[in-house]
Amino acid sequence: MxxxxxxxxxxxxxxxxxxxxxxxxxxxxxxxxxxxxxxxxxxxxxxxxxxxxxxxxxxxxxxxxxxxxxxxxxxxxxxxxxxxxxxxxxxxxxxxxxxxxxxxxxxxxxxxxxxxxNDQESLEMALVENIQRQDLDPIEIALSYQRLIEEISVTQEELSDRVGKNRSTIANYLRLLKLDPIIQTGMRDGFISMGHGRALINVEDLSDQLDIYEKILSQNLSVRDTEALVRGYKNPKENSKPQKASAPPFAKKAKRELTDLFETSVAIKVSKSGKGQLVVPFKSQEDFERILKLIKSEK
Incomplete structure (x- = not known):
């Protein structure tokens, strides 16, 4: 005291x-x-x-x-x-x-x-100290990096040395400033995370960005869900590929039972019409004869 x-x-x-x-x-x-x-x-x-x-x-x-x-x-x-x-x-x-x-x-x-x-030194001190010590949101950090680069005239590499951050980290923050202003505001207000923002950056069209942003909010999408949605926007053909039909319950049950019986991975394919194939693989003639013997014994 x-x-x-x-x-x-x-x-x-x-x-x-x-x-x-x-x-x-x-x-x-x-x-x-x-x-x-x-x-x-x-x-x-x-x-x-x-x-x-x-x-x-x-x-x-x-x-x-x-x-x-x-x-x-x-x-x-x-x-x-x-x-x-x-x-x-x-x-x-x-x-x-x-x-x-x-x-x-x-x-x-x-x-x-x-x-x-002087003013320049003050600006650098304020921004560097705040980046390192204050709980700034991702957009505020990005703006701080941008101001240091523009007003102090440093490269990303030089900035990396001054603030003790990897150049790739600085680049990732700066890329957030390419997002639509509405999305930037949403990030500042905590509606979405930096992970969501990094996924959205990969969508160049701002209207598409906003469409995905609205889905993130309305459907409470995770970062991984958002990344998948972004891939769909960038590669719409991937979403149009026909999905494999799920096997009906009777086929799934039979697959499990036959796999256990024959001790080999049985494949069952069933079409929409109900027709299908049962494939029982074998490794050798000896293995084939073993499976054949099991089939005969089940008669």
Whole structure:
């Protein structure tokens, strides 16, 4: 408890330092910057603005209330990260859920790490940290990867090194952005999984995608069912192949009995008219004579 009190007191001391206009810290080269950058500082919630680069665009209200209840009971355990914009003005890099939940509880200050960075560095920090730590939905992750590639100008291979993910994993997420926007929304809202989305990507026509999407919802299709349905859309001839007729009950029963009797796999084929064939395979002349003897003994 003493350590926590000392840390809070230190945070308040650094907070006071940041509120001194005569010694405003604007870069890592300024006096006392080394005391602030990388340290936990208690910042006024009113001095922090939301990061426009934040990939998460929606927050589950119930989970937010649960986090607020935890913060009310235990405080903010993991500090947020901000970057300094101006005198006593900061912008979120990561930790928006903690920031919002703290406001719900009515806190006036929040512990924060301060970083001094330009917009591009801030964007990269926000997106990379959120991809690694936040429970983003697949579309939010895909959008984050896309923004890193476009705005930071990195290749998928370079991005793979930065976020610690396989290039194929990144490519699979980016492909989700080819889905119809309605399907993307359904994935973000949890109506379908990423597995469903990956199956639907293989259907190029967006109207066909939506047809399958509606069937997934109405019939509660699994990912495997969806994959089979997609194959049918891509190869309609496969669905038109005649299905093998199921043998009638009497033939199935006879097949089991004769297989046991002859100790060999008997085949029975029956047409729609009721006509059919009985095939009893044998491995050698000796095996044939054995089967023939069994048939004669059954007379």
């Amino acid at each position: 003493a350590k926590a009190t000392k840390k809070q007191a230190l945070g308040r001391g650094l907070s006071a330092l940041l509120k001194d206009p005569t010694n405003d810290i604007k870069s890592v080269a300024d006096k006392n910057a080394d005391k602030v950058v990388g340290s936990i500082v208690e910042l006024d919630l009113g001095s922090i603005e939301v990061n426009p680069f934040q990939p998460r665009t929606s927050f589950n209200e119930e989970s937010l209330r649960e986090l607020a209840s935890s913060i009310k009971e235990l405080g903010v355990i993991q500090p947020i990260t901000v970057r300094k914009l101006d005198f006593n003005k900061y912008q979120l890099v990561s930790g928006e859920r903690r920031f919002r939940a703290s406001k719900l509880v009515g806190l006036e200050t929040i512990p924060a790490y301060i970083r001094i960075a």
